[in-house]
Amino acid sequence: MRYVVKIAYDGTEYAGWQCQKNAVSVQEKLESALLSALGTCVKVTASGRTDAGVHAVGQVCHFDMESCSIPPEKMPDALNRFLPADVRVLEGKLAKETFDANRSAKRKTYRYxxxxxxxxxxxxxxxxxxxxxxPATETLQKVARLLEGEHDYKAFCASGSAVKTTVRTVYEVRVEESKSYGGKDVYLYVTGNGFLYNMVRTMVGEILDLAWGKRTEESLRKAFETGNRSLLGKTMPAKGLTLMQVEYEE
Amino acid sequence: MRYVVKIAYDGTEYAGWQCQKNAVSVQEKLESALLSALGTCVKVTASGRTDAGVHAVGQVCHFDMESCSIPPEKMPDALNRFLPADVRVLEGKLAKETFDANRSAKRKTYRYxxxxxxxxxxxxxxxxxxxxxxPATETLQKVARLLEGEHDYKAFCASGSAVKTTVRTVYEVRVEESKSYGGKDVYLYVTGNGFLYNMVRTMVGEILDLAWGKRTEESLRKAFETGNRSLLGKTMPAKGLTLMQVEYEE
Known part of the structure; x- marks a missing residue:
């Protein structure tokens, strides 16, 4: 039986999604809760890794179990009692065997x-x-549009990642503003068919630089053409980033 | 020289503002940072205690120092390097000797x-x-008005607190709503000339009960008249409460 769960986490205390030596990961916490709840080791696959310090409110994962000892709708209750407060299972359901949380993902939305x-x-x-x-929200929104579309995002990708292609489609970058105590909150929602390592964080740094006039449309065009990271603004810190939603074909 | 500082803290990890044995308090962190920065022990007085788990973005404190080794505007930089990330000094200034962060406070605003x-x-x-x-924001706002004004708030006060009078004036209870991922956020801003122990948290529980129809205007009137805690709704958890602002006469 293939189970699918939606999870949320405060990434502050974690070295990211993926299990690794000498560091606490969200995956490890989830697999450990499954072990406690089921008594067997279960390998969990997420829609994608999130980096150290990145949060999620709509991460999607799948895993397989021989027998259905826990009904899928009971999965949140069954696992949350073994999970720390900063990792929560929100929903559980069954899926076809062909469903893969990573490979079946069609669209992802991040918020910065x-x-x-x-x-x-x-x-x-x-x-x-x-x-x-x-910068003003209208200015941010205007320059953010330059990063939408199908492009080679190689320049936005931290070095050292091994991917087949660095071409991705960004469907939308939406900027929202709200007044808050002593200032304003600004959220950038980025939706695409997939994201490279550090891509959203580098996009946000570049959008700020473009809006401030520190970089130009011309330098951005060159970055897309050449894949040269040094033509872009800085990579923004992990803690501002949250994986909001992963969408699949029905 | 009397210094006044405005501070913010995430109260999650603290046993409240006030120093106490076998527990970590915000006051202790601040006095310890002053000791590190100045080399002398300084006693800090806040506008009022906040309970364990309660947060602040506009707590006001005063303390005295013999000589002015740190200019007031440098106080944030001087102290923040010795403070944990969840306690921050936002502003520093000098005040008259007659200024008392607690006794001179005229109005306080909390947010739940x-x-x-x-x-x-x-x-x-x-x-x-x-x-x-x-309940709908309009319903909450309507019943919240019943808790405004000058009343004897004895029934809203946790037992065991020693105060001269339990009469307080609540100037305003304002309800704000905003849409958020997967639901809505509702904020209750309560402004008054002073608050009893647990008063805001009990007010919020009562406002919810009144709006749901679990309690009535009549039972609230009796609670004001008799001071009987059992006539009110439950005390809401500490973590939803933030001290937003303390106002003084200029």
């Missing part, structure tokens, strides 16, 4: 959270990044 | 954060409380 206002705000610092003089 | 939507959401759970079927 910025705020402008009082510095050192402990209530925001966990999930958002403080940036001074965030 | 609720959310309705997916359960077990690790990105919200730190600073907000999940409540199912939160």
């Amino acid at each position: 959270a910025l705020y402008d206002g009082e510095r050192d705000m402990p209530l925001k610092d966990r999930f958002a990044v403080r940036v001074e003089n965030i | 954060a609720l959310y309705d939507g997916e359960r077990d959401m690790p990105l919200k759970d730190r600073f907000a409380v999940r409540v199912e079927n939160i």
Whole structure:
């Protein structure tokens, strides 16, 4: 039986999704909860890795179990009692054997959270990044459009990742603003058919630089053409990033 | 020289503002940072205690120092390097000797954060409380008005606190709603001339009960008249509460 679960996590205390030596990962916590709940080792596959410090409210994972000892709708209750408070199973269901949380994913949406206002705000610092003089939302939205479409995003990808192709389609970059205590919150929602390592965080740095006028449409075009990372702005910190949603074909 | 600082803290890891044995308090962290920065012991007075788990973005404190070795505007930089990330000094200034962060306070505003939507959401759970079927904002706002004004709030006060009078004036209870991922966020802002121990958290529980129809205007009137705690709804958890602002006469 193939199970699919939707999970949420506060990534602050984790070295990312994927299991690794000498570091605590979300995958390890989930597999350990499955071991406690079922008494057997189960390997979990997620829609994709998230980096150290990145959060999720809609990560999707699948795993297989021989017998159905836990009904899928009981999966949240069964696993959450063995999970730490910063990792939660939200939903469980069954899927066809052909479903693969990673390979069947059609669209993913990430959110990057910025705020402008009082510095050192402990209530925001966990999930958002403080940036001074965030450009107006209309300006951000205008330059963000330049990063939409099908492009070779090689320049946006941290070196060292082995992927077949660095061409991806970004369907939308949407900018939302809301007033908040002592300043404003700005969210960038990025939806695409897939993302390279560090791609969203580099996109956000580039959007800020374009909006501030530190980089130009011309330098961005060259970055797409040449794949040269040094033509782009900085990679933004992990803690501002949250995986919001993974979409599959029905 | 009397210094005044504005501070913010994520109260999750603290046993409240006030120093106590066998528990870590925000006051202790601040006094310890002052000791590191100045080399002398300094006693800090806040506008009021906050309970274990309660947060602040606008707590105000004062303390005295013989000589002015640190200019007031440098106080944030001087202290933040010795403070943990969940306690931050936002502003520093000098005040008259007659200024007392506690006794000179004229108005305080607290915010209580609720959310309705997916359960077990690790990105919200730190600073907000999940409540199912939160009543419509207009309904909440209507019943919240019943708790405004000058009243004897004895019934809203946890037993064991020694205060001269339990009469307080609540200037305003304002309800704000915003859409959020998978549900809605509801904030209750309560402004008054002072608050009893657990008062805001009990007010929020009562406002919910009144809006759901579990309690009535009549039972609330009796609670004000008799001071009987059992006539009110439950005390809401600490983690949803944040001290937003303390106002003083100029």
